[in-house]
Amino acid sequence: MKKIKEEEVRWGIIGVGNVCEVKSAPAMNLIQNSCLVAVMRRNEEKVKDYANRHQVPKWYTQAEELINDPEVNAIYIATPPNMHLTYTELAAKAGKPVYVEKPMARTYAECLSMIQACEKAQVPLYVAYYRRALPHFVKIKELLEQGEIGAVRTVHIQMRQEPEPEIIAQLENNWRVDPEIAGGGYFYDLASHQMDLLQFFFGKIIQASGFQSNQAGLYEAEDTVVGSFAFENGTMGTGNWSFASAKENQIDQIIIDGSLGQIRFETFGKGEFYLKKDGDTEKHFQFDLPKHIQQPLIQLIVDDLLGKNQGPSTGYTAASTNWVLEKLTGGKGK
CATH class of the missing domain: 3.40.50.720 (NAD(P)-binding Rossmann-like Domain)
Structure with a gap:
C-alpha cells in the first residue's frame, strides 16, 4: 500500500x-x-x-x-x-x-x-x-479492555431529538434528510457515529436487524429507527432513535453493562462519561475536547x-x- x-x-x-x-x-x-x-x-x-x-x-x-x-x-x-x-x-x-x-x-x-x-x-x-481518537472515548476503550466493568454483556443506545423548526423551514437546503444525497436521514448522519464508535470498542458487528419509519412526515427520510445487533465478541445491543420527539423527551445516552459495573456516556455531548461498579459510588471522568474536533x-x-x-x-x-x-x-x- x-x-x-x-x-x-x-x-x-x-x-x-x-x-x-x-x-x-x-x-x-x-x-x-x-x-x-x-x-x-x-x-x-x-x-x-x-x-x-x-x-x-x-x-x-x-x-x-x-x-x-x-x-x-x-x-x-x-x-x-x-x-x-x-x-x-x-x-x-x-x-x-x-x-x-x-x-x-x-x-x-x-x-x-x-x-x-x-x-x-x-x-x-x-x-x-x-470519535475513535477523542480522549474520553479512548479512555473508555482502555477501561473496557482492562476489564474495569468485567465481561461486557450488553450495550443500549437511546437517542431522541425534537424536529428543529429552523431546519424544517429550510428543508430544500437540508441534504441530511434527502436519501438521494445522504443515504438516509438524521439516523445516517448521527447514528453512524454511534455504531462506528461501538465497533471501535467491541469489534465488528456481525448481526443486525431493525425497522424504520417516517412518523412525523416532515421529510422523505426515516425519522424513527429501532433495532438490535450483535458483535463478534459476543456482546449484544439494542438501539432506538427518534428525530420526531418532544423537546422534554430528548436524550443522548449509551449504556454499557458489564458483569461488574456500568459505563454511560453521551455520544455528542461533553468529553465526559460515568463509571459505576457494584457497591461503589459512581465516578465521573472529564476530558477537554480539542477546538478542532x-x-x-x-x-x-x-x-x-x-x-x-x-x-x-x-x-x-x-x-x-x-x-x-x-x-x-x-x-x-x-
Missing part, C-alpha cells in the same frame, strides 16, 4: 462547507508535517472567500483540477455522501490517499466500490469517524501516511458501519 513519498502531507479539500470551518480543515495546518494547500467548491465566490479567510494558497471550482494539482498529495472529501464514491475514484486514479467525511457513502455497495478503487490504486482510504484523528492519519503508525478509521471499518445502518433500517440500500 503506497502512502506518500514526501515528508509532508499537503492536503487538498473538495467541498469546503461548514465542517471545514472549525471541525477539520484548520487542524491540517496545526499538525507537524501537514499543511492545507488547496480547496475546491463549485461556487467561485464562496471558495475564494474560504481561501482568503483561512489563508489557503490555491482554490478551484473543479474537483479534477484540485486532484491533479501536483502540490496536493492527499485528498480530503468533505462533500455530502452522494459524491464520495465519484471523488474517491478520481483521487485513487490519481494515486493520492483519501480522507472522506462520514457516513462513508450512501450505501454499503458504494463503500465497497470505494474500497475497491483504492485497493486497485494501492492508496490508503480513511473515514472521518473522529477532528484534529486527533487527522494527526493519526498524518502519522500513518508518514509511516509512523496505523490510522484507526479506515474504509474497511467504516464500510462495516454502513452495512449496520442498512440492516437496522430494514435492509434498504442492498
Whole structure:
C-alpha cells in the first residue's frame, strides 16, 4: 500500500462547507508535517472567500483540477455522501490517499466500490469517524479492555431529538434528510457515529436487524429507527432513535453493562462519561475536547501516511458501519 513519498502531507479539500470551518480543515495546518494547500467548491465566490479567510494558497471550482494539482498529495472529501464514491475514484486514479467525511457513502455497495478503487490504486482510504481518537472515548476503550466493568454483556443506545423548526423551514437546503444525497436521514448522519464508535470498542458487528419509519412526515427520510445487533465478541445491543420527539423527551445516552459495573456516556455531548461498579459510588471522568474536533484523528492519519503508525478509521471499518445502518433500517440500500 503506497502512502506518500514526501515528508509532508499537503492536503487538498473538495467541498469546503461548514465542517471545514472549525471541525477539520484548520487542524491540517496545526499538525507537524501537514499543511492545507488547496480547496475546491463549485461556487467561485464562496471558495475564494474560504481561501482568503483561512489563508489557503490555491482554490478551484473543479474537483479534477484540485486532484491533479501536483502540490496536493492527499485528498480530503468533505462533500455530502452522494459524491464520495465519484471523488474517491478520481483521487485513487490519481494515486493520492483519501480522507472522506462520514457516513462513508450512501450505501454499503458504494463503500465497497470505494474500497475497491483504492485497493486497485494501492492508496490508503480513511473515514472521518473522529470519535475513535477523542480522549474520553479512548479512555473508555482502555477501561473496557482492562476489564474495569468485567465481561461486557450488553450495550443500549437511546437517542431522541425534537424536529428543529429552523431546519424544517429550510428543508430544500437540508441534504441530511434527502436519501438521494445522504443515504438516509438524521439516523445516517448521527447514528453512524454511534455504531462506528461501538465497533471501535467491541469489534465488528456481525448481526443486525431493525425497522424504520417516517412518523412525523416532515421529510422523505426515516425519522424513527429501532433495532438490535450483535458483535463478534459476543456482546449484544439494542438501539432506538427518534428525530420526531418532544423537546422534554430528548436524550443522548449509551449504556454499557458489564458483569461488574456500568459505563454511560453521551455520544455528542461533553468529553465526559460515568463509571459505576457494584457497591461503589459512581465516578465521573472529564476530558477537554480539542477546538478542532477532528484534529486527533487527522494527526493519526498524518502519522500513518508518514509511516509512523496505523490510522484507526479506515474504509474497511467504516464500510462495516454502513452495512449496520442498512440492516437496522430494514435492509434498504442492498
